[in-house]
Amino acid sequence: MTSDIPNHQPTHPSMPTRSADATWTGNLPDGSGTMQLESGAYEGAYSFRSRFEDGDGSNPEELIAAAHAGCYSMALSNVLAEAGHDPESVNTTADVTLQMVEGDPTITGIHLTTEASVPGLDADTFDEHAAAAKEGCPVSKALAGTEITLDASLT
Known part of the structure; x- marks a missing residue:
């Protein structure tokens, strides 16, 4: 059986589209918003202060970091x-x-720091696999450049 990452044909003919929602109310410096994952695994508040200063709450960059760390850990595990x-x-x-x-x-920029426990693997071979996983990770690929489409409407 082939794997889904990083460089093989998917084992599933159609993979699901994932989504998240965000709502912002008010102007940029004084407003606030919420972000929610489709799965319900996360729902949180964000604001100008939580994004650009040191305020309470989350921010889009933190969610990008979580997505990239999770994807990369899976990709490296698969490559290994x-x-x-x-x-x-x-x-x-x-x-x-x-x-x-x-x-x-x-x-x-995004800096990945990873530690792995892999019995019997030497450092040079690990470094090769780690680099391959970075190139094959779907989030790495998306953040390196991807088409972004938009449907916009007024309500």
């Missing part, structure tokens, strides 16, 4: 297992950097 090295664990942190670039808030 396909190479005959079953990992005991893979733990990844993704740090998303948001900075002002020419007056606009811009995600300027």
Whole structure:
């Protein structure tokens, strides 16, 4: 059986589309919003302060970091297992950097830090697999550039 990541044909002819919702009320500096995952696994508040300062609540960059860390951990586990090295664990942190670039808030980088427990695997081979997983991770691919489409309407 082939795997879904990183470079194989999907085992499922159609994979589900995932979604999340966000609502913002008010202007940017004084308003507030909520974000909710379709699964119900997360619902949280966000604000100007939680995004651009050090206020309470979440922010879109934190959710991107969670998605990237989760995807990468799965991708690395898969790459290792396909190479005959079953990992005991893979733990990844993704740090998303948001900075002002020419007056606009811009995600300027994402740094992945991962630690894995893989019995019998040497460091050089692990580094090769870790790099391959970064290239094959679907979130890495999406954040490197993907088509974004939009349907917009007024209510």
